[in-house]
Amino acid sequence: MTQDQINTVLTNCTSATNTLNQLHASDALLRVNMGQEYESALTKLMTGFNGRIANNGFSNDILKAISSSYSGILNKFRSDYISYESNLSGAIKTNCLKQPTAFYTAVDKARQSRIKLHDDVIKLNEYIEQYRVELDNFEAEYIAATKGNK
Amino acid sequence: MSESTLEEIISFKNRHKFFVFITSSIVLAIVITTISMALYNSSGTAQLDLSRPGYKSVRAQSINEDSGFTAFSSFGELNPKVIKDFKTLYNQRTQKIKSVDAFGGDPLSPEALNFVTTDPALTN
Numbered sequence: 304m305t306q307d308q309i310n311t312v313l314t315n316c317t318s319a320t321n322t323l324n325q326l327h328a329s330d331a332l333l334r335v336n337m338g339q340e341y342e343s344a345l346t347k348l349m350t351g352f353n354g355r356i357a358n359n360g361f362s363n364d365i366l367k368a369i370s371s372s373y374s375g376i377l378n379k380f381r382s383d384y385i386s387y388e389s390n391l392s393g394a395i396k397t398n399c400l401k402q403p404t405a406f407y408t409a410v411d412k413a414r415q416s417r418i419k420l421h422d423d424v425i426k427l428n429e430y431i432e433q434y435r436v437e438l439d440n441f442e443a444e445y446i447a448a449t450k451g452n453k
Numbered sequence: 454m455s456e457s458t459l460e461e462i463i464s465f466k467n468r469h470k471f472f473v474f475i476t477s478s479i480v481l482a483i484v485i486t487t488i489s490m491a492l493y494n495s496s497g498t499a500q501l502d503l504s505r506p507g508y509k510s511v512r513a514q515s516i517n518e519d520s521g522f523t524a525f526s527s528f529g530e531l532n533p534k535v536i537k538d539f540k541t542l543y544n545q546r547t548q549k550i551k552s553v554d555a556f557g558g559d560p561l562s563p564e565a566l567n568f569v570t571t572d573p574a575l576t577n
Contacts, residue, residue, distance in 0.1 A: 307570040315567040324507070326560055332511040335501055337555045339516070344550060347524035348543050354527025355539075361531065381497050388500045407568065414561035421556040431547045438543065442536045449533075 309403045316399040316406075323395050323410070330391070330417075334384050341377055341427055345370065349434060361445065365437050373430040380423040387416040 304312075312319070349370040356363055394409035466473060493499050503512045525539060563569050 305570070308568065311568050311570050319566045319568070322560070322566060328508050328511045330556065331500065331503060331508055332514055333555055335503060336514075336516050337550070337553060338501070340546075340550045344547055348539075348546060351525030351527050352539055352543075355525070355529060355531055355535070358527055359531035385495070385497050385500055410561055410566065410568075414559070417556055417561060418559075421554075424555045424557070428551055431550060435540075435543065435547065438536075438540055442533070442540070445531075445536060446533060 304404050304407060308407070312399060312403040312407055316403070319406075319410070320395065320399060323391065323413075327388075327391055327395060331388070334388075337424075338381075338384075341380065344431060345374055345377060349373065352438075356441070361448075363437070363441050366434065366441060369430055369434045369437060373427065373434070376423055376426045376430065380420065380427065383416065383420045383423055387413065387420050390416045 349366070353363070353367055353370055356366070390409070390413040394406065394413045397406045397409045399406035499505070502508075503515055525542065529535070559565060
């Protein structure tokens with residue numbers, strides 16, 4: 304870090320710490336609220352419908368595979384949030400007036416883990432969309448199959 | 454171990470029964486609490502616990518989404534109406550998820566935190 308950068312960190316130290324504290328609280332709320340939504344999509348919707356299909360003697364490996372991939376990313380989201388929260392807490396605990404370089408590094412570490420967390424969210428949304436598209440395909444296949452039986 | 458040493462240990466235990474009991478209770482409590490706290494932090498429970506200090510401002514905004522949302526049952530008939538109903542439910546529920554760009558943006562960037570220095574080369 305250059306002396307200019309160190310000076311900038313020192314000048315904006317208080318406001319940056321306040322921003323981090325606010326972000327820490329708002330992201331925790333986001334984790335709780337959105338975490339419930341992600342969880343519900345899997346346990347209350349996908350799992351239920353996959354079970355209904357299987358219990359009626361049909362099979363749809365694609366829907367099952369999408370749910371399984373979604374579940375994997377959801378687990379990754381949980382662990383990535385733990386890392387992010389730990390890194391952000393580390394940055395908050397670092398005294399930016401006494402250790403501006405360490406503070407800057409800690410903030411950058413937290414930033415990288417937040418980007419990683421956002422990537423998980425994008426993937427979760429992709430799987431949700433894939434499942435929706437596959438539902439349409441399953442519906443079409445189901446109607447075609449049951450019409451043939453009539 | 455000689456017979457006299459063994460007798461000394463037994464005698465010490467008998468003389469300090471209460472002290473040994475209290476000390477071992479405290480040690481046991483510390484060990485169990487340490488293990489519990491380690492599990493609390495490493496399992497992700499701590500991150501979901503909004504009753505912790507520092508989360509007071511957002512505590513009231515946590516949503517209990519379980520209200521009014523029952524899980525789609527694995528049991529029951531499968532027919533075109535059931536599939537259609539499920540699709541409607543699925544779209545309703547996932548619409549909210551897709552509408553929120555959770556953890557998006559870049560609030561920790563140097564620009565957002567005003568850590569960017571003015572490059573003299575650009576200002577000249």
